[in-house]
Amino acid sequence: MTMPLLIAQLSDSHVGMALDVLEGRLDTLAALHRAVAHVACLDPLPDLVLFTGDLAERGHAAEYEAIAQALASLPMPVYAVPGNHDHPSVARDALPACMPVRADAPAQTCCYHVQHAGLQLIALDTVVPGRPHGALDSPQLDWLERTLARCHDQPVLLFMHHPPLPTGIEAMDACSLLEGGDRLAALVRGYGQVQGLLCGHLHRPVQMSFGGAPLHVAPSVAHQIALDLRPEAPLRARLEPPKISLHRWSAALGLCTHTSYVGDFGRGIPL
16 A cells, blocks of 8 residues: 655744744744744655745745745645735746746746645635735646646545635635635636645634635745634734645545644654
């Protein structure tokens, strides 16, 4: 039997965020370094890392240089998509191995397709320049349809920044994927071999179903958004324990998702 594939999902590091945010108790670059060290110490070691957006806070080249240095210690491939705080072309230029965009990608996007151990990985770029919400336009969805057709009934994992469904956190739902979700769901349902969709943006771990496939939203490696499901609740950040998601995938069983706490919160006590 083929060994399962272990995928670490990091999200929303916001490197470059001002140090006075959250009363000066959060250094996002230090938080990313801790998350990377956590991944590097996992046993078994993940086979690859997916980074689902908002790597940087302002999309500056210096931020991506710091991110590249933080990720350089990881021995496995790292693939990333931009988020609404990122500058996609700057990120792609600074992190070419993490965003291996090819000539057939839709213009001005960071969409790409790679494969790892029999699993087809498709990255979608949901960024709308200058806006917090996400969208997938017709050229991107046409490209996705062609890419799915080329996969020839092989298992596919999609990853992108903005979740395509509301979660009840209204302030975040207002800036989720607001365009292209219906056709995306139809493509996922029509292809039938999509093992799951991985997203970021919400700074909370959330599980849903989309187009008949599992959808997972990863927590932030830095700070979380307060879970407040009241209508019109204000958006608040919280210094909850930083986390990553760990996905165990096999062709026989599909995707199994765990949350892994970074730092002392992750230490086990013998029972």
